[in-house]
Amino acid sequence: MLELRGRSLLLGRALLALSVVFTLAPFLYILATSFKTEIAIATGDVLFDPTLGNYQQVLFGRRSNFVRNLFNSVTVAAVSTAITLTIGLLAAYTLERQQHSRLVSRVFLGWTLVFHVMPTLTLIGPWYLIFRWLDLYNTLTALVLVHVVLNLPLTVWLLMGFIRDIPVELEDAARVDGCTPFQVFRKVVLPLVTPGLIAAGVLAFVFSWNEFSVALTLASRAAATVPIGIAQFAQQFEIQNGPMAAASMIAILPALVLMIFGQRFVVQGLTGGALK
Amino acid sequence: MARVDLKGIVKSFGKSQVLSQIALDIRDGEFLVLVGPSGCGKSTLLRVIAGLEDADAGTVRIDGRDVDGLEPRERDVAMVFQSYALYPHMTVRQNIGFSLTLSGRPKAEIDAAVEDAARLLGLTALLDRKPRQLSGGQRQRVAMGRAIVRKPALFLFDEPLSNLDAKLRVQMRTEIRALHERLGATSIYVTHDQVEAMTMADRIVVLDRGQIVQIGTPLEVYANPASRFVAEFIGAPGINILDGEIGADGTVRAGRLVLGRSSAAPGPVDIGIRPEDLVPGEPNAPDALPLTFDIVEHLGAETYVFGDRDGRQICWRRPGSQGRAGETVWLRPEPGRVHLFVKSTGGILPQITGAS
Structure with a gap:
């Protein structure tokens, strides 16, 4: 651990404070905006009378579709995360533990990375055509499928790291103790990889929750998710700053809760194998 | 069971x-x-x-x-x-x-x-x-x-x-x-x-x-x-190996050391002697060789003494706690406790018969 003393300690603290300000300032600005009236926003008041009007409008307003957006987002994020974790865990276990030649797993992982490395926008056009053709345009199914594809590479990579950290001798011991191959997976591997599943699950859920470009292209009103809903507060002739800010604050909540809960596992996952 | x-x-x-x-x-x-x-x-x-x-x-x-x-x-x-x-x-x-x-x-x-x-x-x-x-x-x-x-x-x-x-x-x-x-x-x-x-x-x-x-x-x-490999692997400190030869007349020699006769075919051999199978011998006797102590390890009840002989380390395991570095002692192998191995393969050869 790098230990700072004297002036460098002060400098370090200052840099830290600066980065905290940079991170928190926009968040606090939006938080304040969500409690302001449109007039207070327009005049840029620093001190203002807080109002819950924006939240009321977002959640209960006749013109607002935001509750529907929330429902869509929860569905898409939860279902796509569940599918991603299931496929990802089985794939990671197989790639890590089965004695395939290294080439097979390298090629496979390289291929999955393509989806991670390529700008998502280049894939959206073909996806639009495919889902039109499949009659899945503007459905949650389409969003779920695309989010699974986009999330799988990182999930597989993360889970492979966690599985690599499980000693093979544990699986050998379980086999000698009387486990069938499935029981080895179910009773030994699965409990030990749970922190990895939480880490990968949080990342996949948050990604899916925040994903904008695909949702914008593949879903119109019926299947619109939260990011689309937020964007719709900025129409051509009118930008509803207050409701938009309120919607943003509501949208942050699930991800925030998940990150606070899963942070420990995420850090462990991203730095896994770095230290013994 | x-x-x-x-x-x-x-x-x-x-x-x-x-x-x-x-x-x-x-x-x-x-x-x-x-x-x-x-x-x-x-x-x-x-x-x-x-x-x-x-x-x-x-x-x-x-x-x-x-x-x-x-x-x-x-x-x-x-x-x-x-x-x-x-x-x-x-x-x-x-x-x-x-x-x-x-x-x-x-x-x-x-x-x-x-x-x-x-x-x-x-x-x-x-x-x-x-x-x-x-x-x-x-x-x-x-x-x-x-x-x-x-x-x-x-x-x-x-x-x-x-x-x-x-x-x-x-x-x-x-x-x-x-x-x-x-x-x-x-x-x-x-x-x-x-x-x-x-x-x-x-x-x-x-x-x-x-x-x-x-x-x-x-x-x-x-x-x-059964072989030099086993002899070297089993036992601590390890067995001493000397370069030796079986002469045309069947005499086993290691340098100036004459160990006895072997019925095996003449040729170069490795001679294995366990550290505890060495005992003090007569100075200048044909069956003894001098060992100058380089390292002396006291274990209390016994002492390991290490010295150099033709570029190979020789260990003598002696009871008690005597010995200090620099000392020289003439040592001879106990009769019947000397192992002969084929130089090239490490295979065991018949034991030495009759000290000369």
Whole structure:
């Protein structure tokens, strides 16, 4: 651990404070905006009378579709995360533990990375055509499928790291103790990889929750998710700053809760194998 | 309890052959130690017996039953691993009882069996701890408990003591042996530590590069090594090797040292003499050579003295605590305790007959 003393300690603290300000300032600005009236926003008041009007409008307003957006987002994020974790865990276990030649797993992982490395926008056009053709345009199914594809590479990579950290001798011991191959997976591997599943699950859920470009292209009103809903507060002739800010604050909540809960596992996952 | 028969076991990983034509009969209730340097195939052989690896050829029979192609769980064996391989998410109680739980025994029976095993190993107070809360020695005991609770036909040990510190290793060595006396189950124990092999085994199997080079009781293997490899591997400090030659008349010489006669064919030989088989001899006698002490290691009851002879280190193991560096003593080998090996292959040659 790098230990700072004297002036460098002060400098370090200052840099830290600066980065905290940079991170928190926009968040606090939006938080304040969500409690302001449109007039207070327009005049840029620093001190203002807080109002819950924006939240009321977002959640209960006749013109607002935001509750529907929330429902869509929860569905898409939860279902796509569940599918991603299931496929990802089985794939990671197989790639890590089965004695395939290294080439097979390298090629496979390289291929999955393509989806991670390529700008998502280049894939959206073909996806639009495919889902039109499949009659899945503007459905949650389409969003779920695309989010699974986009999330799988990182999930597989993360889970492979966690599985690599499980000693093979544990699986050998379980086999000698009387486990069938499935029981080895179910009773030994699965409990030990749970922190990895939480880490990968949080990342996949948050990604899916925040994903904008695909949702914008593949879903119109019926299947619109939260990011689309937020964007719709900025129409051509009118930008509803207050409701938009309120919607943003509501949208942050699930991800925030998940990150606070899963942070420990995420850090462990991203730095896994770095230290013994 | 069980006999184990191995016939013609062959195993390769890719291009390298790890085991070639292993044939071995393990008797009922025997404590058999597989010993050899790392990479000799001993762990692989154990894993083949356990069913964790499939042999490329050959058969494994446990108690007359052909177990080839059977899963480990169908072989009625228990195994103790080098890393202990305790399930980190289970308590000691669950770890020990895991195999019984899997086989669907009634809970009361499992509890009783776990308690028995725990009492035998002194783990009763630790039953509700997780493995990470235990010391190395305690983990080792839990691994033992997990094996004995099942009352298997065969125990397999894969270097179970090599992660323990020296003192604990000596203690666990006697404990495992005592446990074996008590349970009487057939045990196969893999180690690279020849001291463990010597002290624990009923019979030792020495492996080198995938082949069995000698099978015998510890004392047989020590006193009559089948090759230079075995002689050098077994025994600490190691056996002294001198460059020698069998002359045309059958006289065995090492430099100026004349050791006796051999019936073997003339040619260059390696002469092996254990450190304790050297005794003080007459100065300038033909059967003695001078050793100047470079290093003197006092162990209290005995002393190891090391010196250089024609570029090879010679060790003399003498009782008592005499000796200091720089001193010179004339030493001669005890008659009948000198081993001759073919220089090129390391194979054993007939013993020296009649001192000259």
